[in-house]
Amino acid sequence: MNGKRAALALLLLLLAAPMMAQYNIKKLMDEGRRSLDQGYYVVALQIFQRVVGLRPDKNEAWYLSALSKYHLEDYKGAENDCSRAISIDPFIIDYVELRAMSRLREEKYDSAIVDFTHALEMNPDNCDYWFNRAYCYSQEHAFAIALQQLDYIEKRWPSFTAAKDLRQTILATQRLRGSH
Template identity: 35%
Template sequence: MNEFSLNSLLEDLKNPDEKVRYEATAELWRIWFYQKGVAGFEILQRSQALLEAGEIAKAEGLLREIIAAQPDFAEAWNRRAVLYYILRDYKKALNDCQMAVELIPFHFGALHGMGLCYLALEEYSAAIVAFRKALEIQPYALENQRLILECTAKLS
């Protein structure tokens, strides 16, 4: 994908038209999941199926392997962050979210995940920063707006 197309998708996330935002969001997720082609996508799918089947160790192992083999696969880091978040290992989840954002600075899913991790760790100021960064990319994301208010209330 060329830079113009990517910038166009990022601009579409700020469009007042909900349908335009939805399509841009879906396309960005598709790009991230297919960053390493069909083979990478299939590994992410398998790890998700294992996670849903309760085979956490196998799901984590699969993600660990793909990250070791392709450390620039941002969505693999993000998927492992989700796994760690589900396990309530918020520090590991946060580290993986940070890696995903390092690789793709506009990864609104990983930024949102960082906010959730900070919230779970009761680091409300850091959570607000992460949710605000996600909102800069997706200004209509009501969940991030709501979570900023929640964190702000906890700081008062």
């Protein structure tokens, strides 16, 4: 009888283990989100790295790890973690936006343009994506394209002053280049 009880107990433990593991992952994710919300980025990063160690297929953990790294100004690490999240689910705009911003901070403007373009395909009504892409074009010295982007922004969002400021910067840069 003891052998049957032991076998039954082992079977129940094996059946419950995935639920306990899932519960622990959920608990870790919740704890990581709280740490992130409170600005404890190092703690949050450690938690999310633990989660991706246990569940490398958990795209949200990769994204939240990237967000922690971004706040810690580890833009290369944030880009890499976002790329992992995007490889798991390429249709979540937050992942694409964070990778674009990380690439912008790394001055990888050509790659950021690709990401902002992808983000605009998913949400063409986001003024910030349009502006950031125009900024990246300006940093790549593609001034004509940047100015076209700014024309669109200024027509669609006339009160967006950053677009006007960037236009002035581009025009001043072009004047300086033309005078040399």
